[in-house]
Amino acid sequence: RGLKFVIRKVTGRCELQRICHNNKPGARRTLKIGRPTYCLRIILCQSALSAHPDRVEKTIDDIMTLKKVNPDTNPQLGISLQASLFQIVGYRSLVAEVEKLRREPYDCENPDHEEMLMKLWKTLRPDSPLTGRISKQWCEIGFQGNDPKTDFRGMGLLGLHNLLYFAEHDKATALQVLHDSLQPKHSKMSKAEWEQKNFDKAIGYSFAIVGINITDLAYSLLVSGALKTHLYNVAPEMPSLSHFQQTFCYLMQEFHRFWIEEDPCDIMEFNRVRSKFHRRVLRQLKNPDMALCPHFAASDLHLVNL
Incomplete structure (x- = not known):
């Protein structure tokens, strides 16, 4: 914690700001945002209860307050956080949706x-x-x-x-x-x-x-x-x-x-x-830049290596 304090004083950026600044959008950034401080993990768990955009925006406000970051002077942090939080919340929602389908048995009467x-x-x-x-x-x-x-x-x-x-x-x-x-x-x-x-x-x-x-x-x-x-x-x-x-x-x-x-x-x-x-x-x-890419025109997945 003392080292993080020193780094913030030297760079003028908190840990989240450094993650967003030093990592391009996608897995490299979102995977790191999903596991910084204990307090942030608590907020992320709370946000996972709902995938509604308003809830994500409220979560970003809570994080900015917690990390003592002024959103007016650091607007890019909020934008970067929103994209990553949507991905984190969306992944958890997807797991729940897939699990629901997996648990539903095939019914020939349906x-x-x-x-x-x-x-x-x-x-x-x-x-x-x-x-x-x-x-x-x-x-x-x-x-x-x-x-x-x-x-x-x-x-x-x-x-x-x-x-x-x-x-x-x-x-x-x-x-x-x-x-x-x-x-x-x-x-x-x-x-x-x-x-x-x-x-x-x-x-x-x-x-x-x-x-x-x-x-x-x-x-x-x-x-x-x-x-x-x-x-x-x-x-x-x-x-x-x-x-x-x-x-x-x-x-x-x-x-x-x-x-x-x-x-x-x-x-x-x-x-x-x-x-x-x-x-x-x-x-x-295991490669953080990897994106599996289906080889068909209907797909909107474009990159194999970003």
């Missing part, structure tokens, strides 16, 4: 749930009408059995939301990944076998099941705080569900490339490949 599932089929298989709600056709897009509802148990409605977002917002890539996942891995497979839809001999994984599994990976990155680096760098203010879903799209594309590069013998190696991919993403996110 027309909204059923409509989403039918949209997923029509988007991925536009030229193949579904013969029935319970059908082996679901295996064509990577579900395990005749009724997809059983596959959503782990991630609840979040898995379906992510799959549908990928299929609708990056349709060309989703269709390509699906197509690749169904290609015969071994050239010795005969044309007759392929035409009989022998999916067990495909490139190595089931599209929908992997999508739900990658949803779990994205969820774990979010709740652990690892995604703060990425989201603080791509969301100028409050990270939203769409930012999370765009991140999922990126992870789906990158995992698909990674799976092909690893060239596993069969699906039994899935956990090994997934763990290796997870570790790679975590290493990337």
